[in-house]
Amino acid sequence: MPLLRQLEFAFRTVAGIADPGRFDAFLDAGVTDPGYNDADRNLNLEETARELLRSLGAAHIAADLHVEWNPRLKTAAGRADCRQRLISLNPRLVEHPTEIDRTLRHELAHILAQFRAGRRRIPPHGGEWRQACVDLGIADEKRCHNLPFPAQIYAARFVYRCPNCRQEFPRVRRMRRAVACLACCRKHNGGEFDLRFRLRILRSC
Ligand SMILES: [Zn+2]
Ligand SMILES: [Zn+2]
Known part of the structure; x- marks a missing residue:
């Protein structure tokens, strides 16, 4: 059991x-x-x-x-x-x-x-x-309990947004190439890349 x-x-x-x-x-x-x-x-x-x-x-x-x-x-x-x-x-x-x-x-x-x-x-x-x-036999216990779970080392520093549907896309790295919102390209352009839906940077930190 x-x-x-x-x-x-x-x-x-x-x-x-x-x-x-x-x-x-x-x-x-x-x-x-x-x-x-x-x-x-x-x-x-x-x-x-x-x-x-x-x-x-x-x-x-x-x-x-x-x-x-x-x-x-x-x-x-x-x-x-x-x-x-x-x-x-x-x-x-x-x-x-x-x-x-x-x-x-x-x-x-x-x-x-x-x-x-x-x-x-x-x-x-x-x-x-x-x-x-x-x-309780754990005299050396720390108040912060760090476990060997996979750590999130990289935080999203850049947030992009689709100008059409306004969906946000957090990214760890700055996008070097033109990237468009897939959902909008599918919906309005048969799945082909469309500059109208190019993701724009919303904020970075
Ligand atoms: Zn505690
Ligand atoms: Zn979109």
């Missing part, structure tokens, strides 16, 4: 994420998630996390803890919602199995630290979180 679920996640990772190049910096900002989906929960990881909480004197909240794979996570490896006691993991972690446990503990540290602090507000990666990391 766990294997099947893993395969399912792996498949969804390939099918569900349009732009795999966008995984660069991994900060979890503690954004509130609208909710979790039962189908996305990973029971193995959930049980591991609950066991860790129990072993650290936080049995009180262990049963409430949920772990899910969330394909909507785009730039973070994981996320912790302390109020909902929900850990969300990026499905792309399946491609980097050795990072799954560490990410789980990183996020769990947020929940453990907040549990210990009670109602007191604590900084996301402050001393309380660091102590929780020590207790």
